[in-house]
Amino acid sequence: MSLPQVRRGRRNAGDHSREAILAAARQLFAERGFEGTSLRQVARNAGVDPAMVHHFFRGKDQLFAASVELPADPAEVLAGVEVVDPAARAEAIVRAVLRLWEGPAQHGLVAFVRGTIGSTAKTALMREMVNRTILSRIMAGVPGTAEEVRMRGNxxxxxxxxxxxxxxxxxxxxxxxxxxxxxxxxxxxxIQRYLTGDLHSPG
Structure with a gap:
């Protein structure tokens, strides 16, 4: 049986430009966060025209997702969780986590977590993704001051x-x-206690 042929030679300019854009985006997102990063800054750091960023990515959200390299989209996994009454949301959260980790993405998720631990840059990207994509949905509508909701989310x-x-x-x-x-x-x-329960009592 013949082996598949491996493509040889130099990569085309498109491959190089996309990799340069992703490398610049990872660095900027890790250092400045999602809100502090613009597509124009990414293009400048990557040494490409801003139009090239839009050629490869529909917007900053898609660029961020590609930079983090998640094997699954948290927005899809948690779809609908934010509309569940916060007083009864914990079960929906746990079931969503179990569906994700016991589905086809499990091996990719394990590899992603292992690759993130010990890497400062990847940990920073992970922190930004958790805050922006996951906790924003899980904590939507939870009562309390902004500081209290952040603590509950943590x-x-x-x-x-x-x-x-x-x-x-x-x-x-x-x-x-x-x-x-x-x-x-x-x-x-x-999880329900952390969402809506009394954080000051041991019960």
Missing amino acids: LVATQVVGLMLVRYVIRLEPLASASREDVVRMVSPN
Whole structure:
């Protein structure tokens, strides 16, 4: 059986330009965040015309998603969570996380998390993505001051990230083999307390 032919020679200018744009975008998003980065700045740092950025990416949102290199779109995974009553939202959050991690994207997600740990630039991109794409949906409509909602969001993140790491990356037993329904039953109450419960009492 003949082996597939490998394309040889220099990459075309389009390949090089797209890679340069992504490299510049990753650096700027990591240093300045999403709001602090403009497509014109990305083009300037990449050494290309701004029109070239629009040629490869529909807008800043798509460029950011490509820069983070997520194997799944959080907006699709969490679609509808923000319209669930905050007082009963935790279960929807946990079920969304389990659907994502037990679907086709699992291997890519594990590789992404392992590649992010220990990398300052990737961690900064991850932080920006979590704040902008995930927590903004999870915390939509949660009552409280802006500072309180941010703190609640951080606490929710500790539960979600911890669940993902222990169940799917470290695969610590017996949680790794627990059924979906058991995970939902055990984890949801903690997340619900962080969402809308009393943070000052130990109960």
